[in-house]
Amino acid sequence: MTSPFSPAPTHAVRLAWRALGLLTLGNWLYGGFVAAMGIALLVAPDATMSRIGVRDDVDRTRIRLAMYAVVVIGLAGAALVHRLLKTLRAIVATVGEGDPFVPGNATRLETIGRQLLALELLHLAVGLATALGSSAEQPFDLDWSFSLTPWLTILLVFVLARVFREGTRMRHDLAGVV
Amino acid sequence: MAIVVRLDELLADRGMTLTELSQRVGITLANLSVLKSGRARAVRFSTLAAICRALQCQPGDLLAYDATVPEGEDDDA
Numbered sequence: 001m002t003s004p005f006s007p008a009p010t011h012a013v014r015l016a017w018r019a020l021g022l023l024t025l026g027n028w029l030y031g032g033f034v035a036a037m038g039i040a041l042l043v044a045p046d047a048t049m050s051r052i053g054v055r056d057d058v059d060r061t062r063i064r065l066a067m068y069a070v071v072v073i074g075l076a077g078a079a080l081v082h083r084l085l086k087t088l089r090a091i092v093a094t095v096g097e098g099d100p101f102v103p104g105n106a107t108r109l110e111t112i113g114r115q116l117l118a119l120e121l122l123h124l125a126v127g128l129a130t131a132l133g134s135s136a137e138q139p140f141d142l143d144w145s146f147s148l149t150p151w152l153t154i155l156l157v158f159v160l161a162r163v164f165r166e167g168t169r170m171r172h173d174l175a176g177v178v
Numbered sequence: 179m180a181i182v183v184r185l186d187e188l189l190a191d192r193g194m195t196l197t198e199l200s201q202r203v204g205i206t207l208a209n210l211s212v213l214k215s216g217r218a219r220a221v222r223f224s225t226l227a228a229i230c231r232a233l234q235c236q237p238g239d240l241l242a243y244d245a246t247v248p249e250g251e252d253d254d255a
Binding site for chain 1: 205209210212213217218219220221222225
């Protein structure tokens with residue numbers, strides 16, 4: 001992984017850069033796992049469902065459709081997380097370069113807010129898919145639960161992006177003041 | 179910038195260099211250079227007062243408005 005920093009970044013920035021690199025790698029593995037699950041479901045649906053514990057004495061159509069939906073949502077989520085990590089790394093890069101208070105980072109924070117919002121909507125879609133895929137005979141349990149915390153985080157990121165934009169504007173105003 | 183800074187003329191009249199003025203008013207040479215070259219976007223009253231005190235002049239002696247000079251792109255930002 002090549003570091004874009006010049007001059008030498010602080011220890012914390014280097015650590016953040018590497019952590020984001022590892023998270024990106026982990027996200028690729030997650031995406032690969034979800035894709036493999038999707039392929040297995042397409043190629044050998046019955047065998048795959050039996051393998052993960054779906055009973056074979058019930059109608060599997062409903063749960064199979066729900067699993068397809070979860071796979072598609074999972075792949076979309078992996079793509080979104082990839083873009084989010086890329087945006088975050090761009091912010092960390094500006095910290096390493098010594099000047100993070102630039103209008104571009106305010107835009108990046110807004111982008112991260114939108115990406116988090118999209119991820120949370122995908123999370124809701126997973127909840128809907130599992131609810132529709134479940135039946136009394138064969139529950140579809142992905143340990144899904146609703147939480148307000150991500151929504152508050154999204155709100156916080158949008159507020160911070162606004163604060164950041166105002167801050168960079170004020171800084172720009174102050175530049176050239178003698 | 180339609181505001182013209184006459185620091186050069188004032189310094190020449192008093193036989194003072196920019197470095198000397200910088201030492202007297204406690205403003206960095208870099209900032210005074212920005213002011214002298216007309217690249218400053220704003221001047222603090224404290225800066226203006228310090229320069230006027232050091233050069234024994236009025237703010238009007240230092241700054242002038244020239245309508246023939248076009249406004250810079252940065253003026254509204």
